[in-house]
Amino acid sequence: MSQTIRVGLAGVGTVGAGVLKILETNGDLIAARCGRRIAVTAVSARDRTKDRGIDLSGVAWEDDPRALAVRDDVDVVVEVMGGANGAALETVEAALGAGKDVVTANKALIATHGTRLATLAEDRGLALAFEAAVAGGIPVIKALKEGLAANRIDRVYGILNGTCNYILSDMETSGRAFELVLREAQALGYAEADPTFDVGGIDTAHKLAILAAVAFGMPVNFDAVHVEGIEQVSAEDIAFARELGYRIKLLGMARRRGDGVDQRVHPCMVPLGAPIADVDGVENAVVTEGDAVGRTILVGRGAGEGPTASAVVADLVDIARGLRLPVFGQPVGTLSDVAPIDIAERVGVYYLRLTVVDKPGVMAAITTTLARHEVSIDQMIQRGRAPGAAVPVVIITHETREAEMQAALAEISAFDTVREAPHLIRVVGS
Numbered sequence: 001m002s003q004t005i006r007v008g009l010a011g012v013g014t015v016g017a018g019v020l021k022i023l024e025t026n027g028d029l030i031a032a033r034c035g036r037r038i039a040v041t042a043v044s045a046r047d048r049t050k051d052r053g054i055d056l057s058g059v060a061w062e063d064d065p066r067a068l069a070v071r072d073d074v075d076v077v078v079e080v081m082g083g084a085n086g087a088a089l090e091t092v093e094a095a096l097g098a099g100k101d102v103v104t105a106n107k108a109l110i111a112t113h114g115t116r117l118a119t120l121a122e123d124r125g126l127a128l129a130f131e132a133a134v135a136g137g138i139p140v141i142k143a144l145k146e147g148l149a150a151n152r153i154d155r156v157y158g159i160l161n162g163t164c165n166y167i168l169s170d171m172e173t174s175g176r177a178f179e180l181v182l183r184e185a186q187a188l189g190y191a192e193a194d195p196t197f198d199v200g201g202i203d204t205a206h207k208l209a210i211l212a213a214v215a216f217g218m219p220v221n222f223d224a225v226h227v228e229g230i231e232q233v234s235a236e237d238i239a240f241a242r243e244l245g246y247r248i249k250l251l252g253m254a255r256r257r258g259d260g261v262d263q264r265v266h267p268c269m270v271p272l273g274a275p276i277a278d279v280d281g282v283e284n285a286v287v288t289e290g291d292a293v294g295r296t297i298l299v300g301r302g303a304g305e306g307p308t309a310s311a312v313v314a315d316l317v318d319i320a321r322g323l324r325l326p327v328f329g330q331p332v333g334t335l336s337d338v339a340p341i342d343i344a345e346r347v348g349v350y351y352l353r354l355t356v357v358d359k360p361g362v363m364a365a366i367t368t369t370l371a372r373h374e375v376s377i378d379q380m381i382q383r384g385r386a387p388g389a390a391v392p393v394v395i396i397t398h399e400t401r402e403a404e405m406q407a408a409l410a411e412i413s414a415f416d417t418v419r420e421a422p423h424l425i426r427v428v429g430s
């Protein structure tokens with residue numbers, strides 16, 4: 001390898017452009033820290049003519065990222081194109097096959113093929129680094145693999161999607177419509193190419209599956225993650241949450257319980273005053289619980305050009321320094337499967353918003369059904385009188401089993417006095 005570490009950059013969009021800018025702006029101080037320069041020698045992107053506001057003269061261009069991956073003047077391939085399969089997967093496979101270290105920001109790829117790609121990398125003594133893939137600029141993968149390496153981690157959770165947090169925060173403060181705020185998040189470079197991955201919770205699930213693998217020493221198991229997005233969260237729910245002392249956040253949560261692991265993504269009511277309740281906008285937060293250290297919380301920007309590129313370049317710095325740790329924190333052959341725990345086994349508190357016809361007997365029928373399923377009520381809010389018309393009713397339950405809650409809800413939804421699909425949001429502790 002030459003004294004300069006030569007990077008092949010596959011993808012020159014939001015993240016790729018950020019990488020080029022950081023290497024340009026902070027090139028000298030990064031070289032001082034690594035003892036060698038990091039330079040992009042070749043790039044690949046779909047549109048060669050696009051004005052990116054970056055000087056690419058002196059950098060080779062490859063139309064096909066797979067060709068970029070095997071170039072002789074490339075030591076490390078940075079994959080920032082996106083997508084779980086196709087060009088991204090083939091580029092990473094080609095790079096590892098050709099003996100090149102790989103850095104990627106692509107959580108869909110790692111959540112889907114991470115274990116197999118880690119085997120390819122470790123068999124060849126190569127790095128496969130993905131700090132940018134989880135919580136953008138927050139160095140959470142490094143924290144788990146290095147700073148927290150002394151601990152048994154039993155729980156990791158947090159706000160892992162900047163787009164959703166931006167939308168939920170903005171809906172609360174400005175009252176603007178969901179679609180409008182989503183378009184703004186897209187314009188700011190936060191959203192995925194397909195933003196349904198963000199709002200549908202899939203992007204959070206990709207990140208959670210990766211976090212759980214590193215935290216618990218298990219192979220990535222994306223299929224085991226229960227996923228719900230924020231599409232059903234309304235301005236009304238946000239206002240009721242405030243009134244009841246909560247904020248609504250999309251959380252990814254993974255926890256060991258006995259021999260199993262529970263991995264879930266869904267909107268949550270987080271108590272005001274909890275450390276993550278005030279994490280707003282594009283910021284993410286990751287909370288870990290280790291047996292020796294206790295709780296640690298990392299907060300920072302989870303998406304966008306600068307924060308994401310910061311994490312990509314940090315991975316390049318590790319490689320330039322000669323640091324090649326096991327991909328998931330321990331050799332991939334030692335990762336052991338952990339049985340998934342179904343969400344039906346959750347025991348917790350629930351927020352329920354029903355839209356019901358205001359007439360005698362309706363509430364009795366609802367509370368009787370809940371009681372039959374052993375769901376007991378902690379608080380109830382019934383607003384306004386509108387005889388014969390639909391009014392909102394909000395219920396906060398005591399601790400109850402998810403399976404019972406869902407069974408009661410299925411019955412209540414079928415009442416002809418219940419006018420909209422019930423809104424259920426799980427309440428979490430601090």
Ligand SMILES: NC(=O)C1=CN([C@@H]2O[C@H](COP(=O)(O)OP(=O)(O)OC[C@H]3O[C@@H](n4cnc5c(N)ncnc54)[C@H](O)[C@@H]3O)[C@@H](O)[C@H]2O)C=CC1
Pocket residue numbers: 010011012013014015016044045046047063064065079080081082083087088105106107108132133136189190191192193302303304305308
């Ligand atoms: N934008 C963000 O805030 C973050 C993005 N990521 C991840 O980083 C990756 C890149 O994201 P962005 O930069 O936002 O995407 P982008 O859409 O802005 O850029 C993608 C780049 O890849 C190129 N590309 C795509 N397919 C290609 C192909 N088949 N051949 C050649 N070039 C191809 C495009 O031309 C473009 O230059 C994705 O995996 C994303 O999930 C991760 C963390 C944060």
Ligand SMILES: N[C@@H](CC=O)C(=O)O
Pocket residue numbers: 133135136160161162163164190191192198203302303304
């Ligand atoms: N679309 C993602 C980008 C970073 O991972 C997000 O909004 O968090």
Ligand code: NA
Pocket residue numbers: 131132133134135136137138139140141311
């Ligand atoms: Na990160």
